[in-house]
Amino acid sequence: MEAVNKLRKRRSRIYSSEARVAYICLIPAFVGLIFLTYLPLLGVLGISLTNWTGLKSPEFIGIDNYIKIFTTDPYIKDSIIATIYFAFLSVAGSMIYSLFIALLLNRKIPARGFFRAVFYVPYVLPAVAIYVGWSWLYEGNFGFFNYLLSELGLNKILFIADSSYVIPSLSLISVWLAGNLIVIFLAGLQNVPGVYHEAAEMDGANGWQRFRHITLPCMTPIIFYNLLLSLIANLQVVTPALALTNGGPGNSSRFLTYLMYDQAFVNYRIGYASATTVIIFVILAVFTLVLFKTSNLWIYNEGGDDK
Amino acid sequence: MSVAAYGRLRSKKRRDRTMNILTFVAVVFFALLAIFPIWWIFRTSLMSSAEIYRYPPALIPGNWLFSNYEKTLEVFKFWKYLWNTMLIIVPSCLAGTFTATLCGYAFARLRFRGKSLIWALCIGSMLLPAMVTLIPLYIGWTRGLGFSDSYWPLILPYFCGGGAFNIFLIRQFIMSIPRELDQAATIDGAGYFRILFSIIMPAIRPAMIVVALFIFIGLWNDLLQQMIYINSSEKYTIALGLTNFRGQLKSDWSLTMAATCLSFAPGVIFYLIGQRYFVEGITLTGLKN
Numbered sequence: 137m138e139a140v141n142k143l144r145k146r147r148s149r150i151y152s153s154e155a156r157v158a159y160i161c162l163i164p165a166f167v168g169l170i171f172l173t174y175l176p177l178l179g180v181l182g183i184s185l186t187n188w189t190g191l192k193s194p195e196f197i198g199i200d201n202y203i204k205i206f207t208t209d210p211y212i213k214d215s216i217i218a219t220i221y222f223a224f225l226s227v228a229g230s231m232i233y234s235l236f237i238a239l240l241l242n243r244k245i246p247a248r249g250f251f252r253a254v255f256y257v258p259y260v261l262p263a264v265a266i267y268v269g270w271s272w273l274y275e276g277n278f279g280f281f282n283y284l285l286s287e288l289g290l291n292k293i294l295f296i297a298d299s300s301y302v303i304p305s306l307s308l309i310s311v312w313l314a315g316n317l318i319v320i321f322l323a324g325l326q327n328v329p330g331v332y333h334e335a336a337e338m339d340g341a342n343g344w345q346r347f348r349h350i351t352l353p354c355m356t357p358i359i360f361y362n363l364l365l366s367l368i369a370n371l372q373v374v375t376p377a378l379a380l381t382n383g384g385p386g387n388s389s390r391f392l393t394y395l396m397y398d399q400a401f402v403n404y405r406i407g408y409a410s411a412t413t414v415i416i417f418v419i420l421a422v423f424t425l426v427l428f429k430t431s432n433l434w435i436y437n438e439g440g441d442d443k
Numbered sequence: 444m445s446v447a448a449y450g451r452l453r454s455k456k457r458r459d460r461t462m463n464i465l466t467f468v469a470v471v472f473f474a475l476l477a478i479f480p481i482w483w484i485f486r487t488s489l490m491s492s493a494e495i496y497r498y499p500p501a502l503i504p505g506n507w508l509f510s511n512y513e514k515t516l517e518v519f520k521f522w523k524y525l526w527n528t529m530l531i532i533v534p535s536c537l538a539g540t541f542t543a544t545l546c547g548y549a550f551a552r553l554r555f556r557g558k559s560l561i562w563a564l565c566i567g568s569m570l571l572p573a574m575v576t577l578i579p580l581y582i583g584w585t586r587g588l589g590f591s592d593s594y595w596p597l598i599l600p601y602f603c604g605g606g607a608f609n610i611f612l613i614r615q616f617i618m619s620i621p622r623e624l625d626q627a628a629t630i631d632g633a634g635y636f637r638i639l640f641s642i643i644m645p646a647i648r649p650a651m652i653v654v655a656l657f658i659f660i661g662l663w664n665d666l667l668q669q670m671i672y673i674n675s676s677e678k679y680t681i682a683l684g685l686t687n688f689r690g691q692l693k694s695d696w697s698l699t700m701a702a703t704c705l706s707f708a709p710g711v712i713f714y715l716i717g718q719r720y721f722v723e724g725i726t727l728t729g730l731k732n
Contacts, residue, residue: 153635154553154554154555154635155553155554155555155556157549157553157634157635157636158549158553158554158555158558159555161545161546161548161549161553162545162546162549162561164542164545164546164602164603164604165542165545165546165561165565165603165604165610166561167603168600168603168604169561169564169565169568169603169604171583171603172576172580172600172603173568173571173576174564174568175579176575176576176579176580176583177571177575177576177579179576179578179579179582179583180575180576180578180579183578183579183582237473240466240469240470240473241470243462243463243466244463245463245466245467245470246467251470251474252722253714253718254474254477254478255473255474255477256714256721256722257478257481257711257714258477258481259660260660260710260711260713260714260721261706261707261710261711262663262664262681262682262685262706262707262710263663263664263666263682264664264666264681264682264685264686264706265681265682265685265703265706265707268685268686268689268699268702268703269480269481269484269700269703269707270480271689272483272484272487272696272699272700273480273483273484275696278495278496278500278696280483280500283498283499283500287499312477312480319721319722368572371572372572372573372574374574374666374667375664375666375667378666378667378670378686379666379686379689393574393667396574396577396578397667397670397671400577400578400581401581401670401671406578406582409578410578410579413574413575413577413578416572416574416575417572417575420572424570
């Protein structure tokens, strides 16, 4: 009996020293989670109920900011449209582009590592430099794309200086930047068991059938991950507006995060900008939630029962 | 093997070879397409203004005007900006990687009370978009702690675990290391920190390098936060300097492109050094979910 007690005591001592080490390790993350994540989250909700401008002390005004945003704000509607339009084009484009390139790179080709690096390189360049560089390609008179158009006998386009072309033009850049998705897809493709393909080939399935019924189902978890990654990133888009367009021309690229920046840090309407932030947060949360909820409809689970 | 089957196999082989050649041609084509914008920017940076506006435009500059770079550097204080950027990035990468490793270790290996709660909080914060906390954090850093026109608001968050995603990455990596290694060390009398420093850390070096690279890229691209926390041009980073430079020299495309190419350079060099780990780590993020 005594021996058992002794053992138990010793074990709990080991256990507590283990816990002590764990808490020491977790101090930084704990501080971060409280002070940099969850308290600020509550903070933004609180500030959104005030009329704070940063100068006078804030007054509580209830949900006035929200009412104003939905009834009189001149930008919010354009802003939501621009953001969703941009995110849709960018996500769809970069998913298709990166899956396609990954499929090409997954075949037996020489110098695969080199080509993978080529497609990946845009991702490691500083975003501002990318946008500034592309703004020259999009230039209205002497830019490369207008040279192409004139060679094809078409009229010149102002691209990022034209309100109807600015979003597709910026989306093209973000598709080009999707090198990280290619690398993730490629890794996923290399994990698709080769035996499935061999078996299907024996049965006479052609390339498309094998892609459709083997590769694609095996890839659905990776597709989901990439979709989530690229959706969240693209819905928060702000750098092209800051570096190039200033939300223009007109309001055509006044993305939601840029709208918030403009309200809070240019016009110092901090209370109002916080309400905008909350609305952006809700929009992002809805998109993420829908993606998660619908995911079990199309994600193929290898261990699961296939219909 | 029958003659017919042999013939079928041979024709399949031939078909495979044609397909591989076609794939290779397609890959080369798309690679050229992907690299083309960078080349176009680079060749513009070496041209005179007259040559830029010539029709049809040349793919390769007639004279390689490296003097454009000298002219650019007179206004675009690249070395200064690079230094400033490194003042932010180096401490952030070191601190972020180190604290993420500590946290990842605790979650992967240690037993303690409240583990599942803290882990849930951590994972939950991964789904919280960074822009949501921007305003309260700005107020906290500038009003609460008095950091205005300072790098600290950009650096200090990395002393707090380096972001949930990075903690997650490290944890997954540590969990893939056999526990027998730790146990053997415990029998030899090593404590938890000894195990972390002398067994875990060497084993997860690729993951730590990847975390450092992610932090690097994140800071590199974060124009928004740099814009709101840094005011004086003395303290400009590359991203701020380039944005500002473009505003000044809107029409001088060759100098703007020279500044752009200069800004590309550190990223390319960093990438070439760490390429192997980069690919390994990104692969890891995709497959360990």
